[in-house]
Amino acid sequence: MVNWIGLYTLTSREVGRFFSVYRQTVIPGLISSVLYILIFGFTLEQRISEIQGVSYTMFIMPGLIMMNTLTNASSNTSSSMLQMKLLQQLPDLLTAPLSGIEIALAYIIGGAVRGMVNGILVLLVGVLLIDLPVHDIGGTLLFLFLVSWAFSSMGLVMGQIAESWDQLAMIQNFFLTPLSFLGGVFYSIKMLPNWAQSLSYFNPIYYMINGIRYTILEKSDSSVMTSLWMAVLLTILFTSLAILLMKSGKRIKQ
Amino acid sequence: MxxxxxxxxxxxxxxxxxxxxxxxxxxxxxxxxxxxxxxxxxxxxxxxxxxxxxxxxxxxxxxxxxxxxxxxxxxxxxxxxxxxxxxxxxxxxxxxxxxxxxxxxxxxxxxxxxxxxxxxxxxxxxxxxxxxxxxxxxxxxxxxxxxxxxxxxxxxxxxxxxxxxxxxxxxxxxxxxxxxxxxxxxxxxxxxxxxxxxxxxxxxxxxxxxxxxxxxxxxxxxxxxDLGKSGITVQLTQESIDKKLPMLDLDYSIEDSRIHFSVKNPELVIPKIIQELTSKNIAIHSIKTETSSLEDVFLSLTGKSINE
Known part of the structure; x- marks a missing residue:
């Protein structure tokens, strides 16, 4: 038996929550992407030759899309969960006839929607401003979906474990942002020394960025199938973790 | 049940x-x-x-x-x-x-x-x-x-x-x-x-x-x-003090001109006390009742006040 109405209600609350503060949750990603295009792209493009046969601005777009997608997806679930804990709203969910799986899924869907919305909007910015070609729109959407879902789940794990905003900010600043930058948003890893290239293979975000870059530009440092499998693997791993932790209630009940 | x-x-x-x-x-x-x-x-x-x-x-x-x-x-x-x-x-x-x-x-x-x-x-x-x-x-x-x-x-x-x-x-x-x-x-x-x-x-x-x-x-x-400390205190007039008290079927103690009855239901016992005393021509100056509350119950169970 599934509490469908409960699942739907919590999902729509999670989606409604970030849309109600779109100035914090949707607009900033768009502005920063436009800034990246203007500053990094148009100024550096004069000095940097084409990478893998495409202009520099074009080259960084897929990475920007992916970075926006995964940070938005993960911060939606992590901040919403922590907020619920700190503002005494969590008891409303935990005393309702909702299962741990239903609560976890509702949160994950909410974060995945935010990730997708942000990713697609930045993609549109690219299409409108610099005529970004999208070679395989189905593949692009598939990557956006998998990465949104995976990082939304990861955010839910973080939100359950964290006890303060400080701890969340730490994970964001010390892990997610560096891993995104080092995953090759702004460069091809082939430009790196050998040891740094080898290190990049341990960075999951490297595969996400190169996967979506392939579906948009048909250029990639890694094979698209490897990227796809990594995305699927991360999705399964983080979803299971988020659900198991929620089911156990270990970080949210006494 | x-x-x-x-x-x-x-x-x-x-x-x-x-x-x-x-x-x-x-x-x-x-x-x-x-x-x-x-x-x-x-x-x-x-x-x-x-x-x-x-x-x-x-x-x-x-x-x-x-x-x-x-x-x-x-x-x-x-x-x-x-x-x-x-x-x-x-x-x-x-x-x-x-x-x-x-x-x-x-x-x-x-x-x-x-x-x-x-x-x-x-x-x-x-x-x-x-x-x-x-x-x-x-x-x-x-x-x-x-x-x-x-x-x-x-x-x-x-x-x-x-x-x-x-x-x-x-x-x-x-x-x-x-x-x-x-x-x-x-x-x-x-x-x-x-x-x-x-x-x-x-x-x-x-x-x-x-x-x-x-x-x-x-x-x-x-x-x-059961656990409260309720009671009735009857203050007698000066001239009644030396009169012999009727044998009331209640627990009581006398202190000067005051008689204190330890009872569980003061409001039910008052009429009986008045009746008995007036029938023996003992004049009453005033009557005070003390009803107990759950606070007393808590106090008697734990030895402390509930708000401590």
Missing amino acids: PELAIQIKDLKKSYQDVFALKGVNVDIPKGEFFGLLGPNGAGKTTTINILTGLVFKDSGNCLVFGKDTVSNYRFTRSKIGIAAQELSVDWFFSIENLLFFQAGYYGINRIDAKQKIDSLLKRLGLNKKKNSKLRQLSGGMKRRFQIAKALVHDPDILILDEPTAGVDVELRHELWNYLRELHNNGKTILLTTHYIEEAELLCDNVSIIDEGKILKKGSPKSLTE
């Missing part, structure tokens, strides 16, 4: 090495207004948090209408509405929307919930504020919202954790009236409180809890009769 709405059996809980509950037993028949009375930190909130699924128990059982709250949580939680002690905060949605969400968690869609939510907002005087956010409400309104939220899915059992803590006198009386109304309409109510007056006025039965143990249970009246 009437059907039991809530059964708590030998409930134990410890936090690290502190024992919060040391084997709590509570039975609440359907339709009863029940009070869990005890000082802050006695284990009241822990008990109801285990009952509602917010806290893990160490051992023991909680049953709601005969079903276990862990293995049958969907059934038991749908029967209960909770107004928590701590007021929640929300930055994003109107209070009407929050009530729709709450109904949704209990499996009620917006169309079905609409009528109930409208009537609750009206009854609790929140109708004009329905589009406001929670932080725009006064403390009293937040408290009323809390109760509306607990009732949105029309539960059979209403659990209120210190519902009138920090509430002004007027609102407290309003809330009491509303709770009586709910009780008269058949709701089973479990109330935790450290306000003696609240328990005495509202509850059919109370359990007194302290340091994680239930010390005594019964109706407020029977508890005060």
Whole structure:
């Protein structure tokens, strides 16, 4: 038996929550992407030759899309969960006839929607401003979906474990942002020394960025199938973790 | 035996090495207004948090209408509405929307919930504020919202954790009236409180809890009769002092011109005392009664005041 109405209600609350503060949750990603295009792209493009046969601005777009997608997806679930804990709203969910799986899924869907919305909007910015070609729109959407879902789940794990905003900010600043930058948003890893290239293979975000870059530009440092499998693997791993932790209630009940 | 709405059996809980509950037993028949009375930190909130699924128990059982709250949580939680002690905060949605969400968690869609939510907002005087956010409400309104939220899915059992803590006198009386109304309409109510007056006025039965143990249970009246210190003091006129007292069938002591009777029901015994004394021509100067309260009961059980 599934509490469908409960699942739907919590999902729509999670989606409604970030849309109600779109100035914090949707607009900033768009502005920063436009800034990246203007500053990094148009100024550096004069000095940097084409990478893998495409202009520099074009080259960084897929990475920007992916970075926006995964940070938005993960911060939606992590901040919403922590907020619920700190503002005494969590008891409303935990005393309702909702299962741990239903609560976890509702949160994950909410974060995945935010990730997708942000990713697609930045993609549109690219299409409108610099005529970004999208070679395989189905593949692009598939990557956006998998990465949104995976990082939304990861955010839910973080939100359950964290006890303060400080701890969340730490994970964001010390892990997610560096891993995104080092995953090759702004460069091809082939430009790196050998040891740094080898290190990049341990960075999951490297595969996400190169996967979506392939579906948009048909250029990639890694094979698209490897990227796809990594995305699927991360999705399964983080979803299971988020659900198991929620089911156990270990970080949210006494 | 009437059907039991809530059964708590030998409930134990410890936090690290502190024992919060040391084997709590509570039975609440359907339709009863029940009070869990005890000082802050006695284990009241822990008990109801285990009952509602917010806290893990160490051992023991909680049953709601005969079903276990862990293995049958969907059934038991749908029967209960909770107004928590701590007021929640929300930055994003109107209070009407929050009530729709709450109904949704209990499996009620917006169309079905609409009528109930409208009537609750009206009854609790929140109708004009329905589009406001929670932080725009006064403390009293937040408290009323809390109760509306607990009732949105029309539960059979209403659990209120210190519902009138920090509430002004007027609102407290309003809330009491509303709770009586709910009780008269058949709701089973479990109330935790450290306000003696609240328990005495509202509850059919109370359990007194302290340091994680239930010390005594019964109706407020029977508890005060058994353990309270009620009595009557009769002050005689000067000329009556030396008269021989009639052999009243009561415990009494004499001090100067005052006679003190230790009785359980002062209001029932007064006529008898007056009758006996006047029949012996003993003139009475004044009569004072001391009715005991649950406060005395608590004091005699624990040796301390409930507000300590």
